[in-house]
Amino acid sequence: MKAMIVKEFRQLRRDRRTVALLVGLPILLLVVFGYAAKFDVTSIDTTVVGPNARAVAATLPRVYKVANVAPRDTAADATEVLRNSDAQVAVVATPNGNRMLIDGTDIFIAQSALRQVPAQTIPEVLFNPTLNTAYVMVPALIGLILLFVGTVITSVGVVREREQGTLEQLAVMPLRPIDVTIGKIAPYFLVGVFDLVVITLAGIWLFNVPFVGSIWIFCAFGLVFLFVVLGLGVAISTVSRSQGEAIQLAIMMLLPQVMLSGMIFPLASMATGVRWIGYLLPLTWFVEGMRGVFLKGTGFAALALPFGVLVVMAIVVFGFAMLRFRRDLAPKHSASPDRATAAVGAE
Template structure:
């Protein structure tokens, strides 16, 4: 047994990735669960509109934090502000009544707001977009993102690294195929499978779980395409630095876990301390979750979702470009052009061969 233990430690010491994972993962989980994993919403941004807005704003208790007072706006402006995700709570202080509108797509914030309003004895509370505050309505759009993430990152990285392991990637490099053809040909099937998965999840969510779909299918599809480019690019990137499928899975898990925990999919971003929240803002799932919940639950149009679309586009361009360069470096080595040029010069100078 002792010989076995010594052997295992020697192998462990040389497998630096596994060693790093064993050290990084507990630290990551400690940070996430220590700081980020909280359902408690301690601060709720609120917009107050209507003729008595200023007066009502002054009386709002904690955890509400008034971000704007707009006396000239009415209920329709308030509804639009919620739909566009400007704030999760709007107080409409009309001449005859005070109504608090909550964004039901922000489940934990809406729950916290409703509890605080009940304690304060608020007269009238209306929950929009997810009136029953059902968890499934919030989770299904997020789940769609998780599935795209899984197919895009894990399955793609395994598919590419398998080519490397079996030596077929080298065979592809020798074939007269352009690197971009190989790259796109490699990711296209995963793209289609992921798109099919998305369709099934959204259809099942709406038909079986009664999740509303208020927005445009086209906007959701566009968001999914952008998100898929990021995840597929990440998958190819992972495969380009992995020698075998085990390493690819390890790396994929290291990119998946933070996304699931820090993207706002499970724990609300609003509950996280700023030091952890910024990590969430670097993760593509954060933006796809905003898009899918916005489109499905609030019916948000493209114009109000421009920020997550912009960030996804930037992430997509960065990740896919980097992945393409890594992929190209293998299929058509860097410096090949320089070598070709050198060859031409040598030829011009009469060198052999």
């Protein structure tokens, strides 16, 4: 038995990724739960509109961080501010009384606002009046499922080629690297599109999640996000020696996205450093876009930032993955043509 234990430790010591998973993951979980996993909301972005806006803004409890006071704006303008995610709460202050419009797409913030409604103010939750958890989770889960399917299946599919030695065979066939790349990724892209449609329809049908936004914006977000996750999958495959390693890496990339994307815990409640990690994750921006499209009917102009970030991520991640994958298929030419003239893959 002692020999077995010693052997196991020796193997474990040399398996750096498993060690990282065993040591790094608990630390990550601790940091995440300590600094990010907070349901308590201490600051709510607020805009105050209406003729009495200035006076009311001055009397709001401290939790309402008033970012904008617009006495000339109306309730319709306030609704638009919430729709565009420029504020989480809007107070409409009129001589006839005050109304507090609350964005219901962030449940914890909405609940916190409802608990601290100022006196003589009528609260009204918009976009998710019953604060139904499924309404906000389903759009986010679409992203999570695509992320899981996209990264795991793509990375495993590409690594399998390398494990079986068929990648080497492809590299000596009369195929351009782009043919192999597109031929390899296109099926996963189509499966991803299929998943996107099926999960969305199932979400709407099973959980009665409203879809009030533009189908085109939904498609645009879905396609760009798919490029990001497929790029991640290929990138993982290029640094993994086996399917097991690829799955391990994919899961290591998945966990922070679940925790830090705002899908479960509000970004506003996280410590600044942890929140910035969240901003670097594609799921964060996809969740923001999907909740806007599904529940608020947010227009493209207001979603330009999350969409733009996803486009940049798609270009960077997909581009990096393609370059790495291409390197596997066609090795670089030697720097000095007179020293080595095997012009690999030259036209």
